[in-house]
Amino acid sequence: CLIILIYILLLKLLSILLYNIIYIKMPTVVELKKICKSKGIKGYSKLKKKELEKLCQDSPSNGRLYGSIADGWWDGDDNFHPHPENYIPTPKRVGPGWWDGDDNWHEHANPTGYYNEEGHWIELLDAKKARKAKAKVQKAKAKKAAKAKKAAAKKAAKAKKPAKAKKPAKAKKPKKAPKKPSNKDCEESSKAKYKGRPGPPIPANDCKEGEIRKGNDGQNYIAKKTKRGYLRWSKQ
Numbered sequence: 561c562l563i564i565l566i567y568i569l570l571l572k573l574l575s576i577l578l579y580n581i582i583y584i585k586m587p588t589v590v591e592l593k594k595i596c597k598s599k600g601i602k603g604y605s606k607l608k609k610k611e612l613e614k615l616c617q618d619s620p621s622n623g624r625l626y627g628s629i630a631d632g633w634w635d636g637d638d639n640f641h642p643h644p645e646n647y648i649p650t651p652k653r654v655g656p657g658w659w660d661g662d663d664n665w666h667e668h669a670n671p672t673g674y675y676n677e678e679g680h681w682i683e684l685l686d687a688k689k690a691r692k693a694k695a696k697v698q699k700a701k702a703k704k705a706a707k708a709k710k711a712a713a714k715k716a717a718k719a720k721k722p723a724k725a726k727k728p729a730k731a732k733k734p735k736k737a738p739k740k741p742s743n744k745d746c747e748e749s750s751k752a753k754y755k756g757r758p759g760p761p762i763p764a765n766d767c768k769e770g771e772i773r774k775g776n777d778g779q780n781y782i783a784k785k786t787k788r789g790y791l792r793w794s795k796q
Contacts, residue, residue: 746771764791772796 592612596604601615746767748754754761759781760773767773767783769791775781781793 746773759793759795764793767791 589609589612592609593604596612596615604612604615607615746762748761749763754763755776758777758779759775761776762773764783769783769785771783772780773783773793775793775795780796782796783791784794786792
């Protein structure tokens with residue numbers, strides 16, 4: 561029983577291994593799309609991998625789909641080379657070129673990579689570095705251009721925005737004009753401020769210019785006009 565169980569497990573492991581090998585050798589989405597294009601199939605651009613595989617297998621062609629190579633091969637310039645019906649070559653793709661099914665060598669003028677025997681594109685190291693450097697420069701340029709565009713848009717928006725209206729300045733309150741002489745009767749006032757001062761207990765502006773009155777300190781004061789036109793008591 562133990563031997564049978566071990567045998568079953570080994571069979572399962574072997575089947576998983578074989579499945580993985582077959583799956584790895586299956587064509588990529590890009591390769592499947594190329595095959596669909598070579599067969600003249602339409603409407604394949606948005607399909608998923610499984611749908612592409614089914615479409616490629618179900619569609620009639622001059623040969624048949626096997627591994628990652630159909631009835632022909634793709635060269636380094638993305639040109640498809642078909643083979644006669646019922647003929648399955650194994651073109652060797654090595655270095656900066658490839659061998660076709662008739663053992664003819666095709667060399668790349670400017671090699672950036674090569675197809676391996678499974679039909680997968682292998683990019684050369686120098687080409688990979690150059691591509692990454694170019695992408696980095698292009699990304700920096702795009703970032704700089706986007707920044708400049710944003711700054712220009714901001715500047716334009718600022719220019720279009722109307723300036724804030726200035727608030728009108730508050731009008732200054734006119735100064736109170738000095739109290740002119742009232743020409744009232746020159747009578748004594750009952751207010752404390754007049755009784756507590758040394759001068760006369762009478763508002764000077766209630767008297768006439770030149771009038772003389774006795775102050776609270778017992779001395780005489782005369783009503784004199786100031787430069788501003790009102791009267792003040794001045795000691796004689």
